Amino acid sequence: MTETIDNTNSAASTLFLGHNGEWWDFALVIAGMAVALAAIAAVIATSGSIIAHKREAAAAEEALERFKLGTEQKISEANARTKVAEEGLARLSMPRALFLSxxxxxxxxxxxxxxxxxxxxxxxxxxxxxxxxxxxxxxxxxxxxxxxxxxxxxxxxxxxxxxxxxxxxxxxxxxxxxxxxxxxxxxxxxxxxxxxxxxxxxxxxxxxxxxxxxxxxxxxxxxxxxxx
Structure with missing residues (x-):
């Protein structure tokens, strides 16, 4: 009877949190796989974030260039209209040339x-x-x-x-x-x-x-x- 109790106590002393080494080996493999997946997910997320921000920056830069071109064109057209108006005003303000000699x-x-x-x-x-x-x-x-x-x-x-x-x-x-x-x-x-x-x-x-x-x-x- 005493021998049986001793064997039970000896077996219990080899466990950790109620699990033996083989179970913890399996848990370690699973944990390693989880860490690897987490690392892969982190890499993918980081890459996605970098690529997305780069594309957003490129799109914003392209939109800014389009805005600049549109603004320059509008300014050019406005300057042209202003020049035509100034020339017209100058013609109106000058006496008509009739029989100058x-x-x-x-x-x-x-x-x-x-x-x-x-x-x-x-x-x-x-x-x-x-x-x-x-x-x-x-x-x-x-x-x-x-x-x-x-x-x-x-x-x-x-x-x-x-x-x-x-x-x-x-x-x-x-x-x-x-x-x-x-x-x-x-x-x-x-x-x-x-x-x-x-x-x-x-x-x-x-x-x-x-x-x-x-x-x-x-x-x-x-x-x-x-x-x-």
């Missing part, structure tokens, strides 16, 4: 009809309109190099232009010319319109012709509005 004036009005009267109306609010009106009158008052003031009937400012007239220089006549316009002037208003077009350096967009049945055939009205 007496020779050009005389050449443009060469062959001026005698049987006509001219009335010039300039819009008071337009800075260069008064200058243009007297410049045109000065050219019309010359006949083959000799002063002739009988052709100008009146020069006066107006607060508003007629309904059909808004910008540029408009020549109004009472007779509609017949035949192609490029052959020769057919009416006094046609002659004046062509002469003024030459004075504007051939820019016909700055001078146009209108017809009014209520205007006498020998009367030409010139209306000077703002620049186009």
């Amino acid at each position: 007496g020779t050009a004036c005389e050449e443009a009005f060469k062959g001026r009809p005698d049987n006509m009267k001219v009335q010039i109306f300039w819009l008071r609010s337009v800075p260069d309109a008064e200058w243009l009106s007297f410049r045109i009158a000065g050219c019309l008052n010359m006949k083959d190099g000799v002063p002739d003031t009988s052709i100008i009937d009146k020069i006066e400012p107006v607060e508003n232009l007629p309904d059909k007239i808004s910008t540029g220089i408009t020549v109004v006549g009472g007779v509609l010319p017949r035949g192609p316009w490029w052959i020769e002037p057919k009416t006094p208003s046609d002659f004046v319109m062509r002469a003024l077009s030459k004075g504007m350096h051939g820019d016909r967009s700055g001078v146009r012709e209108e017809f009014d049945q209520g205007t006498p055939a020998d009367l030409v009205k010139i209306f000077i509005g703002p620049k186009l």
Whole structure:
């Protein structure tokens, strides 16, 4: 009886937490495998974090570059629009170049009809309109190099232009010319319109012709509005 108790006590003294060495060997293998898996998981997680952050940084950098390019393009377009606006404002602020030399004036009005009267109306609010009106009158008052003031009937400012007239220089006549316009002037208003077009350096967009049945055939009205 005593021997049996001693054997039991001896067996119990070889256990740890109720398990023998073989069990702990197996537990050690399992623990080692768990540590290895944890290490692999840590490596994968670390790599994933690094790769994800790199990709996020690359995407953010690409978005920033796109934003920079878009901003630069918008700035460039804005600068271009500003330049166009400044050039337009400069053109509007400068007097229109009309017959800057007496020779050009005389050449443009060469062959001026005698049987006509001219009335010039300039819009008071337009800075260069008064200058243009007297410049045109000065050219019309010359006949083959000799002063002739009988052709100008009146020069006066107006607060508003007629309904059909808004910008540029408009020549109004009472007779509609017949035949192609490029052959020769057919009416006094046609002659004046062509002469003024030459004075504007051939820019016909700055001078146009209108017809009014209520205007006498020998009367030409010139209306000077703002620049186009």
